[in-house]
Amino acid sequence: MEPVVKMDSPICLIENTEEKGRPKLVVNQEAINILAKINQPVVVVSIVGLYRTGKSYLMNKLAGAQRGFALGSTVQSKTKGIWMWCVPHPIKLDQTLVLLDTEGLGDVEKGDNKNDIWLFSLAVLLSSALVYNSKGTIDQDALDKLKLVGEITELIKVKSKDNEDEEGEYSRYFPIFIWAVRDFILKLEIDGKLVSEDEYLENALKLKMPEKSLKNMEYNHPRNCLRMYFGKRKCFVFDLPTADKERLQALEEVSEGEINPNFLSQSQKFCDYVFQNSKVKRVKDAMIVTGPRLGELAKIYTEAITSSNFACMEDAVLSLSEKENKMAVQEAAQYYEDRMKEVVLPTETLDQFLDLSKKIKNDAEKIFLKRSFKDEDRHFLGEFLESIKNMKEVFSSANEEKSRERCKVLIEKYSTNFEKALDEGVYLIPGGHAKYKEDLKAILEAYKTESGKGVKAEEVLQEFLKSKQRIEALIIKEDNALTQREKEKEEEYSAKNLREMEKKLQELEESQKKQNMEMEKAGFQETIKQLMEKMSEERKFMNQKLEEAISEKSREVQLYGQQGLQKHANMYQEQIKDLQQERKKQNDPTWYDPIVNTLKRVASQVVPGIISVWGDVVKQSVNDYWMDYEEDDF
Structure with missing residues (x-):
């Protein structure tokens, strides 16, 4: 489990400042x-929400603290910009709860409403849940x-290119x-x-007819926007915390026993919903999104909104994927x-080295795939595999060199007297x-009984024997105890x-090349397996989101239909058709064809020669994994 970062108090995440008199x-x-x-x-x-409406109190309750975010007791807004408090999630131990308290909207001291829409947009962009706090x-x-809410689409774009159906995608x-x-x-x-x-809440969002009336259009606009952009909506109402004005102005100092029990119960119900949903x-x-990614998003969105007046998701x-993939x-x-x-x-054998390398590479690959995202052309996957291949070659060379050193030491150890006798x-x-x-023979037998010689044991031995070929020929020639025929035979x-021995060494080299190739194949199959698992989880999530969006928009079709607003109902029905088409396309088995071609390209770059003998295996492997996950998850 990841270590949890504990903050004793909130800190400003996004500061509200001025530059040359401008926000x-x-x-x-x-x-x-x-x-x-x-x-x-x-x-x-x-x-x-509007300033001085008690936003900070609710955030302190979510943090499990009586004080933290400044409550304030005057007509002045206490919170400037966006303040952040990171606390352990109360019910999900593997997650961190990040609370963002925004500067009150409509603060008369600001004198510039641009800040309000900026802060509101940033809160939307950074959040899993957005709480709108109001009174009355x-x-x-x-x-x-x-x-x-109606102005938010001016600052937030889903796609970089103009998109006619963008409004329907926000939710x-x-x-x-x-x-x-x-x-x-x-x-x-x-x-x-x-x-x-x-x-x-839903009754309050009903529209007025006829819509052609300017007054009714103004009435309907925020309601239409709220329903369009926020498909999942929830409402909580709260009693007054206390009828005592002095206590109301200093809630962080008041004990729970002095607060309206209904308000406490409502606050707990609110917190439970937030934690669960x-x-x-x-x-x-x-x-x-993890902590570092949230930080990057905060920087990207803040810079985009304040410099170009809009942020594109x-x-x-x-931008984030480029940094994360690197x-x-x-x-x-x-x-x-x-x-x-x-x-x-x-290592004692090549198999041993390759097995260790493969296991470590598989673990490294999990690290890569966990952090990598939107690597659509698998450029970064190829970069990762290329990096592993290069390092593997370095370690393989080191393994061979260590083996050579070990074997030469052993040969020298057992041949010292032999070399002296030759001299x-x-x-x-x-x-x-x-x-x-x-x-x-005694040297060879002693050498062969030694362990830890490694992958170059035969090669070093052959080099040693080859170096003695000329001296042996001389010894045979000078050995008068041998007949000419015996000398020729020797x-x-x-x-x-x-x-x-040369033939055996050649066969060993061929065998090792084959081992390497087979291990590369097995390694790439494991890459495909891990990649398909990751993509399967992503597709499962996207399918879930599509189903949620279809369900939410179907509810709007029903609500608008009940109000006799067929034009609106038809608009949502068209959005549902688009979502259903996207779902159909996403679940079409041919979705993985581009993946196959991309993986072939990556494999041919990282493991030259592998595709010429193994191209169909890539497609078959992808197909097999797709069928497995289709059965399990879809």
Whole structure:
């Protein structure tokens, strides 16, 4: 389990400053450094709303603290910019809860409404759940104050290119919308019938007819936008915390025993819902957001909004993916290098070396695939595999060199007296060749009993024997105890032994090449398996999101239909058709054809020659894994 970063108090994430008299938002590097240490997936809950409406109290409750975010007790806004508090998730141990408290909207001291839309847009872009905090009731005045929802598409774009259907796509990427109505004193009742908080919200979002009326169009606009952009909506109403004005102005100092029990119960119900239903923050294409990624997104979106006046989700993902993929290659390659450095060289056999390398490479690959995303042309996968291949060759050469060193030390150890005898001409006497062969045999037997010689044992031995070929010929020639015929036979036998050893060495080299190739094949099949598992999970998530979007839009079709607003119902019906078409395309078995071609290209670059003999295996492997996951998950 990843270590949890604990913050004792909030810190400003995005500072609200001025530059040459104009508003400017700046990301606080200290907050980014904190996020950089959070490797867990993050659940991001933001709260927005008019200033002095008690937003910070709810955020402190979510943090499990009585104080933290500044509550304030005057008409001045206390929170400036966006403040962040990272705490362990109360019920999901493998996640971190990131709470973002935004500066109050509509602050008269700012004198510039541009800040409001900037902060609201950033809260939407960074959140898993967006809490809108208001006072009183959900009426026209409350919705008029939420006019920012209607303006948000001016600052947030889904795709970099113009997209006619973009409005229908926002709900797929926007957070859960939770409306918290504070100081609610009315009965939850419509036409004499008790209703739930959610029904109260949906009733407030009904449209006025006829829509052609300018007044009704203005009335309907924020409602249409809220329903269009936030497919998943929830409502909570809260009683007054206390009727005592002094206590109300200093809630962080008031004990729970002095607070309205209904308000405490409502607050707990709100917190429980947020903890249970706020999902891990993701961006397009199912990428899970961790602390470092959230920090990058904060920088990318803040810079985009304040410099170009709009933020594009697609561009942000591309920018983030470029950095993340580079880091994925670096981190995974470093893991492989570090683990391989721990391997004791030389390994006894090539199989041993290849098995160790394969296991470490598989673990490194998991690291790469976990961090990598949107690597559509598999450029970074190829870069990772190329890096592993190069390092493997370096370690393989080191393994061979260590083996050579070990074998030479052993040869020298057992041949010291033998070499001395050669130098002194001990064998240049009648019967000397027999003695030469006896001593040489003793060296070979002792050498062969030694372990840890490694992959170059035969090669070093052959080099040693080959270096003695000329001296042996001289010893045979000078051995007068041998007849001419016996000398010829000994020379022939010696040459034959050398030829057989060369042949054996050649066969060994061919065998090792084959081993390497087979291991590369097995390794690439494992790459395909891991890649398909990752893509299967992503596709499963995307299918789930498509189903949710279809369900949410079907609800809108029904609601608009009940109100007799067929034009709106038809618009949502067209969006549903587009989503169904996307789902059909995503689940078409031919989806993996481009993957096959890409993997073939990557394989041919990283393992030259492999595709010429193994191209069909790539396609078959992808097809096999697709069929398996189709059965299991779809």
